[in-house]
Amino acid sequence: MNKDGTNMAGQRGMARLTRRALLLAxxxxxxxxxxxxxxxxxxxxxxxxxxxxxxxINSLDPARTWCDxxxxxxxxxxxSLIGLGPDNKTLTPRLATKWESNAxxxxxTFHLDPDAVFSDGSPVEAKDVKWSWERLHNIxxxxxxxxxxxxxxxxxxxxxxxxxMEAPNSEFLGILTAPYTGAVNSDVAIANGANANADADKSDxxxxxxxxxxxxxxxxxxxxYKADDELRFKANPNYKHGKVGISEIVIKNTKDAVAQAQxxxxxxADIAMQIDPDTAKTIKSDSVAIETVPSYNFVYxxxxxxxxxxxxxxxxxxxxxxxxxxxxxxxxxxxxxGQGKLQPAPIPNGFPGTADLPTPTQDIAKAKxxxxxxxxxxxxxxxxxxxxxxxxxxxxxxxxxxVQQDLAKVNIKVGLTPLEFSVxxxxxxxxxxxxxxxxYAPDYFGSAQYIQYFAMxxxxxxxKRAGGANDASITNAKEGDLLKQALAAPEAxxxxxxxxxxxxxxxxxxxxxxxxPNVVLAYAKSVKGVRYSACCNLPLGEITRE
Amino acid sequence: xxxxxxxxxxxxxxxxxxxxxxxxxITHFTKGDPLISIIGERQMDNPVVIAAARARWGLDRSLPExxxxxxxxxxxxxxxxxxxxxxxxxxxxxxRLPATLELVIAAMLLGSLVGITLGVVAARYRDRAADHxxxxxxxxxxxxxxFWSGLILLFIFSVQVHLLxxxxxxxxxxxxxxxxxxxxxxxxxxxxxxxxxxxxxTHLILPACVLGWTVMxxxxxxxxxxxLEVLHQDYIVAARAKGASEPRVLVNHxxxxxxxxxxxxxxFSFAYLITGAVLSETIFSWPxxxxxxxxxxxxxxxxxxxxxxxxxxxxxxxxxLATDIGYAFVDPRIRFR
Numbered sequence: 028m029n030k031d032g033t034n035m036a037g038q039r040g041m042a043r044l045t046r047r048a049l050l051l052a053x054x055x056x057x058x059x060x061x062x063x064x065x066x067x068x069x070x071x072x073x074x075x076x077x078x079x080x081x082x083x084i085n086s087l088d089p090a091r092t093w094c095d096x097x098x099x100x101x102x103x104x105x106x107s108l109i110g111l112g113p114d115n116k117t118l119t120p121r122l123a124t125k126w127e128s129n130a131x132x133x134x135x136t137f138h139l140d141p142d143a144v145f146s147d148g149s150p151v152e153a154k155d156v157k158w159s160w161e162r163l164h165n166i167x168x169x170x171x172x173x174x175x176x177x178x179x180x181x182x183x184x185x186x187x188x189x190x191x192m193e194a195p196n197s198e199f200l201g202i203l204t205a206p207y208t209g210a211v212n213s214d215v216a217i218a219n220g221a222n223a224n225a226d227a228d229k230s231d232x233x234x235x236x237x238x239x240x241x242x243x244x245x246x247x248x249x250x251x252y253k254a255d256d257e258l259r260f261k262a263n264p265n266y267k268h269g270k271v272g273i274s275e276i277v278i279k280n281t282k283d284a285v286a287q288a289q290x291x292x293x294x295x296a297d298i299a300m301q302i303d304p305d306t307a308k309t310i311k312s313d314s315v316a317i318e319t320v321p322s323y324n325f326v327y328x329x330x331x332x333x334x335x336x337x338x339x340x341x342x343x344x345x346x347x348x349x350x351x352x353x354x355x356x357x358x359x360x361x362x363x364x365g366q367g368k369l370q371p372a373p374i375p376n377g378f379p380g381t382a383d384l385p386t387p388t389q390d391i392a393k394a395k396x397x398x399x400x401x402x403x404x405x406x407x408x409x410x411x412x413x414x415x416x417x418x419x420x421x422x423x424x425x426x427x428x429x430v431q432q433d434l435a436k437v438n439i440k441v442g443l444t445p446l447e448f449s450v451x452x453x454x455x456x457x458x459x460x461x462x463x464x465x466x467y468a469p470d471y472f473g474s475a476q477y478i479q480y481f482a483m484x485x486x487x488x489x490x491k492r493a494g495g496a497n498d499a500s501i502t503n504a505k506e507g508d509l510l511k512q513a514l515a516a517p518e519a520x521x522x523x524x525x526x527x528x529x530x531x532x533x534x535x536x537x538x539x540x541x542x543x544p545n546v547v548l549a550y551a552k553s554v555k556g557v558r559y560s561a562c563c564n565l566p567l568g569e570i571t572r573e
Numbered sequence: 574x575x576x577x578x579x580x581x582x583x584x585x586x587x588x589x590x591x592x593x594x595x596x597x598x599i600t601h602f603t604k605g606d607p608l609i610s611i612i613g614e615r616q617m618d619n620p621v622v623i624a625a626a627r628a629r630w631g632l633d634r635s636l637p638e639x640x641x642x643x644x645x646x647x648x649x650x651x652x653x654x655x656x657x658x659x660x661x662x663x664x665x666x667x668x669r670l671p672a673t674l675e676l677v678i679a680a681m682l683l684g685s686l687v688g689i690t691l692g693v694v695a696a697r698y699r700d701r702a703a704d705h706x707x708x709x710x711x712x713x714x715x716x717x718x719x720f721w722s723g724l725i726l727l728f729i730f731s732v733q734v735h736l737l738x739x740x741x742x743x744x745x746x747x748x749x750x751x752x753x754x755x756x757x758x759x760x761x762x763x764x765x766x767x768x769x770x771x772x773x774x775t776h777l778i779l780p781a782c783v784l785g786w787t788v789m790x791x792x793x794x795x796x797x798x799x800x801l802e803v804l805h806q807d808y809i810v811a812a813r814a815k816g817a818s819e820p821r822v823l824v825n826h827x828x829x830x831x832x833x834x835x836x837x838x839x840x841f842s843f844a845y846l847i848t849g850a851v852l853s854e855t856i857f858s859w860p861x862x863x864x865x866x867x868x869x870x871x872x873x874x875x876x877x878x879x880x881x882x883x884x885x886x887x888x889x890x891x892x893x894l895a896t897d898i899g900y901a902f903v904d905p906r907i908r909f910r
C-alpha cells in the first residue's frame with residue numbers, strides 16, 4: 028500500500044474514469060471516423076435526396092405562395108389539371124385526362140381522371156377544382172391574377188369542370204400549367220379554416236395550417252417545413268401514377284452558390300440548383316454532372332420616360348439610341364461568361380410569337396445619329412437604380428457597369444445606384460426610375476403574361492412605371508388590339524399575333540432584354556431525371572437514383 | 574450586490590421599451606415596401622391585391638395605431654407574425670436562438686480559452702518568437718473576413734480532404750433529435766443517439782473555429798496588453814520575490830487582474846454574436862438568429878426585425894449585467910464597494 032492511501036484511491040478512480048470515458052467516447056469516435064461525410068458513399072434507395080438551394084418561400088398555401096421554391100413545392104404537392112411536357116411546350120394531361128374549348132375560346136371543359144385521389148385517399152372531384160380556383164381568385168394573393176377574366180366555374184358532375192371566361196382567352200390552358208392552379212382537397216382545407224368565399228382574403232384563416240400540412244394529389248406531400256432551414260417532402264402513398272423514384276426529398280436552404288457547390292462536391296447534397304456558370308467551372312468532382320440548358324428567365328433594362336429624375340426627355344428616338352448603343356453579345360460574355368442567349372423581345376425565346384424576331388445588335392453609329400437627331404449629340408446624364416442582387420447567375424451591379432460603359436460610348440453618362448429590392452420597388456412605383464435593370468421568370472408557358480406586364484398598353488405595370496398615365500406618346504394602342512386578337516385566335520393562328528406584338532414591343536424600346544442566362548443543372552451522377560421546367564422549375568416526381 | 578442586480582433588472586423593461594420604440598420608428602420610416610415579400614413583384618401594381626394585403630397585415634392603420642397595437646401585443650408576450658415565414662416571431666426566434674447559442678457558446682469557449690492562453694504566452698515572452706507568432710495568429714483571426722475564411726476552410730476540410738462535413742447543423746439526410754434544449758449536441762445525448770451527437774459536433778467545429786478565431790484575436794490582444802501592464806506591478810515582483818512559481822505568478826496573480834478588461838471584451842463579443850453571426854450563419858447554412866435578421870431586414874419583415882432587435886437588446890443588457898457581476902467575482906474590491 029502506498030504511503031498516501033488517498034492518492035492510490037484517487038489514481039484508481041482516475042483510471043476507472045478514464046476507462047469509462049474511453050468506453051463512452053468509443054462509439055462517438057467511431058461515428059466521427061466512420062461518418063458518412065468522410066467520403067460520398069453510394070446512397071441507399073430510401074436515403075433522402077438533398078437539394079441545395081436558397082429557399083425564398085413566402086408561403087406554402089397554393090393561393091398565397093409566390094416564389095421559385097414555391098413553384099417546386101406547389102407543383103409537386105398540388106397537382107394541376109394540365110402539365111407541361113419535357114419540351115416545355117406541349118400540354119400534357121395530369122388531373123384532367125382531356126379538355127376542349129369552344130370556337131371563340133370563351134369556354135373550356137375539363138374531364139377529370141376518375142382514378143385521381145388526394146393524399147388522404149379521397150377522390151379528386153370537380154367540386155375541389157372549382158373551390159380551389161375560386162379560392163385562388165378570392166384570396167387576392169400573389170397568384171390570384173391567374174383567375175382574372177374567369178366569369179364562372181361550374182361542376183356539372185363529379186368529373187367535369189366547365190370554365191366560362193368574360194372574354195376570349197386562348198392562353199387559359201397554358202395558365203393552368205402554372206402550379207398555383209393545383210387542386211386542393213377542399214373538405215380537408217375547409218375543416219382547417221380555409222374558404223373560397225368572396226371575402227376569403229379576410230375570412231380565410233388557414234395559412235398557418237398550410238405551412239405545416241398539405242392536402243394535394245401530387246407525387247409528394249409536405250413532411251416538414253423549417254423556415255430558412257429545410258423543406259422536407261415525403262412520397263404520396265396514394266399518388267395515382269404509383270410509387271415515385273425517391274421516397275423522401277429535402278430542399279436544404281443553402282444561400283450561396285459556392286456553398287451549394289461545396290455541399291454537392293462533398294456529397295452533402297445530390298442536386299445544387301443555383302450554381303452560376305463561374306462557380307460551375309470550379310467543380311472538379313468526377314461524381315458530379317453539370318448540364319447547361321437554355322432557360323426562359325431573362326434580365327432586362329427598362330427606360331422610364333415618365334420618371335421624375337430624368338434630365339432630358341426620353342423620347343422613342345432617344346430610347347432607340349440607347350438600344351443601339353448596348354453591346355448585347357458583350358453583355359452575355361461579361362455577365363454569364365457566354366452561358367446565355369440573346370433575347371430580342373420581352374417574351375422568352377421559344378414562347379409563342381418569338382420565332383424569327385430580329386437579333387439585337389449594337390450599332391454605335393446609328394445610336395449617335397439618333398441622338399444627334401434628338402438634339403442630344405453631346406450626350407446627357409441619366410440615373411440608374413437597380414436591385415442589388417445576383418439573379419439567375421447575373422450580378423445586376425456587373426450588368427449595369429457594362430451598360431454604363433456601353434452608353435459612355437455615345438456620351439450618355441450613367442450614374443449607378445444599387446438598392447435593396449424592397450426599396451427599389453418603392454422607387455419604381457413612386458417617382459419612377461429613369462434607367463433600371465430587373466429580371467423575369469415565366470409563370471406558365473404562354474406569351475400573354477409578358478404582354479400584360481411589359482407592353483405599353485394602358486394599365487400594365489410597365490406602362491404605369493414608364494409614365495404612360497401622363498404621357499400619351501408612350502401608349503401603344505396597337506398592342507392591346509393585337510393581344511385581343513391573339514387571345515381569340517385558334518391555337519394554330521395565335522403565334523402570328525404574338526409575333527406582331529413582340530415587334531411592337533421591340534420598337535417601343537422601354538423594355539430591352541439583355542441576357543437570357545442558361546440554367547446550370549448540377550447534380551450527383553447517380554441522380555437521374557433532373558430537368559428544367561418552364562412552369563415548375565424541377566419536377567421531383569421524375570427524379571430517380573441509381 | 575443583490576440590490577444592485579435587482580435595480581438593474583427593474584430598469585431593463587424600460588430600456589427595452591426605448592429600444593423597441595426607436596427600432597419601430599426607424600423600421601417604419603425606411604423607404605421600402607414590405608408587401609413585396611408577401612405578394613411578389615407581379616401583383617405589386619394591382620390595387621385590389623395591395624389593399625387586401627395591407628388590411629390583412631394591419632399596414633393600412635396609422636403608425637401610432639400600429640405602434641400601440643404592437644406594444645400592447647408585446648405586453649402579452651406576442652411578438653407578432655412574421656410577414657415572411659408566416660409563423661409567430663416568438664416561435665421563429667425560439668427555434669433559431671438555440672442554434673445561434675450553440676454556435677456562439679462553442680465559438681466563445683474556443684475563442685476565449687485560446688485567446689487567453691495566447692495573450693498570456695505573448696505577454697510572458699514579449700518580443701520573442703512566441704509573441705510574434707501569437708500576435709500574427711490573432712491578427713489574421715481578427716482581420717480575415719469570416720465569409721472568406723469560412724469558404725476556404727470548408728473547401729479544404731470538407732471538399733478536399735473530407736475530414737469535416739459541409740454546411741448545416743446536421744447532414745440534411747439525418748433527422749434532428751427531439752427538441753429539449755434546441756442544442757443538437759445536448760438533445761442527441763439526451764436520447765442516447767451518439768451518432769447524431771458526433772454529427773452535430775463535427776458540424777459545429779468549422780463554424781465555431783471561424784467565429785471563435787475572430788473572438789480569439791480580440792481576446793488575446795486584450796489579455797496581452799493587460800498582462801504587460803500588470804506584469805510590471807509591484808505585487809508581481811513581490812510574488813516572485815516570495816518564491817512563487819512562474820505559472821502561479823502568471824495565472825493566480827497577473828492573469829486574474831488582467832482579466833477584468835478582458836471580461837468586457839468577452840461579454841460584448843458574446844452579445845454581439847447573438848445577432849451578429851450573420852456571415853458565418855450564411856456560409857455554414859446555420860439557421861440561427863443572425864441569418865433570420867438578415868432575411869427579415871432584406872424583406873422589411875417588420876415584426877421579425879423588431880423581434881430580433883428585442884433579442885439583441887436583451888442579450889446586450891443581460892451580458893452587461895453578467896459582465897458587471899463577473900467583475901465583482903474577479904475583483905473583490907468591486908464586490909465590497
